Amino acid sequence: MTRRLSGSAGGRPRRRVLLLLLAVLPALTLVFFTPGSAAAHGAPMQPGSRTFLCWKYSLSDTGEIKPSNPACQAALDKGGANPFYNWFSVLRSDGAGRTRGFVPDGQLCSGGNQTFTGFDLQRKDWPYTHLTSGATMTFSYNAWAAHPGWFYLYVTKDGYDPAQPLTWDDMEEQPFLTADHPPLSGQVGTVDGKYTWTGNLPSGKTGRHIIYMVWERSDSAETFYSCSDVVFDGGNGEVTVPGGSDPGDPPTDPPTGECTATHKVVSSWNGGHQAEVTVTNTGSTPMPGWMADWTLPAGQRIDSLWNGTHTVSGQEVTVHNANWNGKLAAGASTTFGYVVAGESAGDAPALRCTVH
Structure with missing residues (x-):
């Protein structure tokens, strides 16, 4: 080929x-061009x-x-x-x-x-x-x-x-x-x-x-x-690696860990709502960064998001940490928020959190 x-x-x-x-x-597909992907x-x-x-x-x-x-x-x-x-x-x-x-x-x-x-x-x-x-x-x-x-x-x-x-x-x-x-x-x-x-x-x-x-x-x-x-x-x-570490000695493996992402509705109105997600390092070691992803219900779209960088592909959403809130000590948490336009909030989405 x-x-x-x-x-x-x-x-x-x-x-x-x-x-x-x-x-x-085009009206059926909303794409935000930022780093990352939900899929x-x-x-x-x-x-x-x-x-x-x-x-x-x-x-x-x-x-x-x-x-x-x-x-x-x-x-x-x-x-x-x-x-x-x-x-x-x-x-x-x-x-x-x-x-x-x-x-x-x-x-x-x-x-x-x-x-x-x-x-x-x-x-x-x-x-x-x-x-x-x-x-x-x-x-x-x-x-x-x-x-x-x-x-x-x-x-x-x-x-x-x-x-x-x-x-x-x-x-x-x-x-x-x-x-x-x-x-x-x-x-x-x-x-x-x-x-x-x-x-x-x-x-x-x-x-x-x-x-x-x-x-x-x-x-x-x-x-x-x-x-x-x-x-x-x-x-x-x-x-x-010019001027850098000797590749003959592999670098330390990246830290492993676990994290959770929990969702709550801060406020709602006819045709939209504001939500906040709390990301917590549930592991026993510091983590360098995190990624949260979920599926938006049909009829909803994200109008704005802060304290993170995000992509929306169809109804699939991925949020990466911002430069300043990715590193979390064991037990530490951070939050990001977003505004949704569309149908009522309904049930909380099932969020997945990944350490990277």
């Missing part, structure tokens, strides 16, 4: 029908994306983001810690598999998602993976939240300069590999949950390049974008 690097996904009638319905029935999250782990490797090699034993790599530090300075904790959320809810002409030049690594613009910085010192051109490799893509879809892998043209802004003209037009609904293994919602597939790396490549992955969901328009910095020098997946 081949696919041109363009705004058209091509060749899948059932998805075209879905897009047509979305085009003619899917993920990022390349082999070769690791910028967001994944910066998170992995910046996470301290206390769960704080403390980069020793200068590129990751620059991304932290530009966008704060939240993009690191949400390394699996570089997405566009309205992507529909689009690439060239949709994601602007210079913003390929963030997918045009303004939360992750720190990872668009043109630098030569991002963590990178050593690979062998033309070799057979097992690729892996984290499934923090799972959903079916296609994975398209592109590579930069010869002469790519990492010190210059990455543009679509820097990319080969055809993917060198496509994974069609690959198998899922491990526990979803952890670093162990992942899609894997085997294929050949592009041949005839030497030196520094970017492998650009596009994850296009087959059940919605949501699309993920990522940059994996690599060097074709005969390597077999080893990672170099």
Whole structure:
């Protein structure tokens, strides 16, 4: 299967029908373009994306983001810690598999998602993976939240300069590999949950390049974008972190923990209500961040939300912590609030809380 690097996904009638319905029935779908997704999250782990490797090699034993790599530090300075904790959320809810002409030049690594613009910085010192051109490799893509879809892998043209802004003209037009609904293994919602597939790396490549992955969901328009910095020098997946920690000594595993999210109605009126959600660290160790998600009843929509960042896809809602209220000590709590327009409050929604 081949696919041109363009705004058209091509060749899948059932998805075209879905897009047509979305085009003619916009009033039925409410989408907020912010980081995260109620239905899917993920990022390349082999070769690791910028967001994944910066998170992995910046996470301290206390769960704080403390980069020793200068590129990751620059991304932290530009966008704060939240993009690191949400390394699996570089997405566009309205992507529909689009690439060239949709994601602007210079913003390929963030997918045009303004939360992750720190990872668009043109630098030569991002963590990178050593690979062998033309070799057979097992690729892996984290499934923090799972959903079916296609994975398209592109590579930069010869002469790519990492010190210059990455543009679509820097990319080969055809993917060198496509994974069609690959198998899922491990526990979803952890670093162990992942899609894997085997294929050949592009041949005839030497030196520094970017492998650009596009994850296009087959059940919605949501699309993920990522940059994996690599060097074709005969390597077999080893990672170099310039100026940073020694990848030969794996960093401390991220803190594990548990959390709960409880909902209450603060006030209500004809055609809407205000709600507050309390997130509590119910584990015995500090947690670096949290994510709450739930399903809005039919006929309701979120008009505003504070003390968190959120996405609404259909009736599915996901809220990530803000930069300042993600880290919670054992037993500590924080709150976020939101205003709903639509039918009466009714029963409290069933909320799920996840530590990350």
